[in-house]
Amino acid sequence: CRLNGQKVFGEATLSEDPCVKCTCSGHKLTCTKRSCPVLQCPLSKQIRTPGECCPRCIERREEIHRGSPMCIIGKAVHFPGKPYHGDQCSNCTCQNGTSICEKSTCPILECALEDQQREPGECCPSCPMPAEFRSTCTAAGKVYQNNETWSLNACTSCECRAGEVRCANIQCPKKKCGPNETLLTVSGECCPRCVESPAVCTVFGDPHYKTFDGNFYSFQGSCKYQLTADCVGHTFSIRVTNDARLTKYSSWTKTVTLKLEGVKVNLGHRMRVKVNGTRVEPPYRLNQTLDIYRSDDGTEVIVETALGVKLSWDGLNFIQVQVPTAYKGKLCGLCGNYNSIFRDDLFTRAGLNMTHNVWRFARSWAVGGPKACTRQRKKELAARHPQCKSKKLYPLCKPLRTAEVFGRCNSLLNPDNYYESCRFDMCECPHRQCYCDSMAAYAHECVRQGVQLPDWRSLTGCSRNASGLLPAARAGQFLPLEPNAIGAGILQQQLQQQQQGSNSIRRHPKRLRRPKLHEPQEQELDLPPQLTHDRKHHKLLHHPLYRKQQLLQQQQQRLQEQNSIPVRPISGNRRTPPPLQR
Incomplete structure (x- = not known):
């Protein structure tokens, strides 16, 4: 619809008459005029x-009681x-x-409000009769022909009518978007509209899964599984390998593999990255196919593809997959089918709904066969019914529900799923900081919702992953954070920091072979300070450098003993015995 040359998609208000509101429906413009109440003043x-x-x-109005x-x-x-x-x-x-x-309601007039005339005793105003027909209009120093329209901005446009400038202004209604929508103003449009946000699937801890549609479940299988894939166009696939880590009921993500057309990216522990089998160091760019870079704080490796698929990995157990809305209804795997219905996310590869049986659903997406599992089949089945060994560490999960740490986020999100995941992880935890996995995942979700959190790591005792920091941070020189540098900006900045600045693959340097024990060694090996033996680090006795140092010390001690044996003279014709050979 058009109103004074302005395109109208919803409601619009005439700028010269605020009592008139027009609505476009079915390519028809319907206008209504508000009737004002009778006032008790002249x-x-x-x-x-x-x-x-x-x-x-x-x-002011005064009430008179009569x-x-x-x-x-x-x-x-x-x-x-x-x-x-x-x-x-x-x-x-x-x-x-x-x-x-x-x-009485007066009709809508074509002339401006200041040009309307009211005859004495008449209710409704009228437009004056034009003295002469004018075919042009002048506005802002420009001359416009009759029926010509022009735009002042995206919300206001004007039209020349018989020598008069008529303008229409759109008043945008207040909109409240849904939980998975973002208010976005499209270029060329006046009013913002709710646009569906990219879908996100999250994996963390022992592993716990949040699907693209928001379904939350836990699965402790120790094999290789299809996390998500394009099951219609077959443009990409993401697989994960879980490791039991010598536990009975638990498992953690060990590696993540992203496959595109002709490209294979492997993400391993400590954020090691391989592209087509070759070790690379972020930042790395492969033509126009993908970009690999670290997050602004250096704790994650991020892979962005030309398809719009974004993969984040912290080198330990946290995975976040983001896909554009173009893949809606085309995905399958442990992350669900992405159709905005969370109740049907747990469909097996054969199309059976296993909402009541998570293990059967997840095992249907296993790939690689038994050789890809780190736990025997009998023990794998026993992990379906985990038993909590100790509940003493449950209080470490309480900060998820306290207002001091995550209070700003708890008003928008429900922390109960993350709290239960935290308690589950603390039942069989190889170390005391398993609770940090759930808190880190919840903090990611809070930041994605636009919530600014306090330093939750300091408040909860969760230190950052030392192996995941940038080289300067590992050396003790922490880099300043740039909160506004995201996405392509981070990648461009990291690419400029490279001295060569080329797209060639940076191969991992070859390791030097250690000299064999029987080879001559003129200089004494100095052990690093961290290899100094004490009672707390008794395992360093078996370190190759320490054993080599011990052998050298023993050889030197023998030579000193041979040269320092005293020789006493003996009376008579008895000969002096030669030095003892040891």
């Missing part, structure tokens, strides 16, 4: 605020049952001290 005491439809009284059923409008007294005119457009009747009025 016209001389009424005021109209610019931009408002109805006038109001300048003086015993008779008469009506008082202004200074006039009206008797019951006798009709009278409240104003030029109102026909009123007094009933039991109350004025009941009917007001």
Whole structure:
């Protein structure tokens, strides 16, 4: 629809008459005019605020209590049952001290409000008769022809009508977007609209899964599985390998593999990255196919593809997969089918709904066969019914529900799923900091919702992954964070920091062979400070460098003993025995 040359998609208001509202529906423009109430003050005491439809009284309204059923409008007294005119457009009747009025609605006029004329005694105004027809309009120093339209901005446009400039202004209604939507203003449009956000699937801890549609479940299988894939166009696939780590009931993500057309990216522990089997160091760019870089704080490796698929990996157990809305209804795997319905996410490869049986659902997406499992089949089945060994560490999960740490986020998100995941992980935890996995995943979700959190790691005792920091941070020189540098900006900055600045693969340097024990060694090997033996580090006795140092010390001690044996003279013709050979 068009209103004075302005395209109208929803509601629009005429700028020259705020009482008129027009709505576009089915390519038809329907306009309504608001009728103002009768005021109990004369016209001389009424005021109209610019931009408002109805006038109001300048003086305050006073209530007069009277015993008779008469009506008082202004200074006039009206008797019951006798009709009278409240104003030029109102026909009123007094009933039991109350004025009941009917007001005539005036038609919508084509001329501007300041050009409208009202004849004495008439209710509705009218437009003056044009003295002559003018075929041009002048606005802002420019001349426009009759029926020509132009835009002042995305929300306002004007049209030349018989020498008069008529403008229409769109007033955007207030919109509240859904949980998975973002308010976005499209270029060329006046009002923002709710656009569906990219879907996100999260894996963390022992492993716990949050699907693209928001379904939350846990699965402790120790094999290789299809996390998600394009099951329609077959443009990409992501697989994960879980490791039991010598536990009975638990497992953690060990590696993540992303496959595109002709490209294979492997993400391993400590954020090691391989592209097509060759070790590379971020930042790395492969033509126009993908970009690999570290997050701004250096704790994650991020892989962005030209397809819009974004993969984040912290080198330990946290995975986040983000896909654009173009893949809606095309995905399958442990992350669900992405159709905005969380109840049907647990469908097996054969198409069976296993909402009541998570293990059967997840095992249907296993790949690689038994050789890809780190736990025997009998023990794997026993992991379906985990038993909690100790509940003493449950209090470490309480910060997820406290207002001091995550209070700003708890008003938007429900931390219960993360809290239960945290308690589950603490049942069989190789170390005391398993609770940090759930807190890190919850913090990621809070940041994605736009919540600024305090330093939750310091408040909860969760230190950052030392192996995941940048080289300068590992050396003790922490890099300043740049909160505004994201995505391509981070990649471009990291690429500029490279000295060579080329797209060639940076191979991992070859390791030097250690010299064999029987090889001559002129200089004594100095052990690093961290290899100094003490009671707390008794395992260093078996370190190759320490054993080599011990052998050298033993050889030197033998030589000193041979050269320092005293020789005593013996009387008689007895000969002095030669030195003892040891």
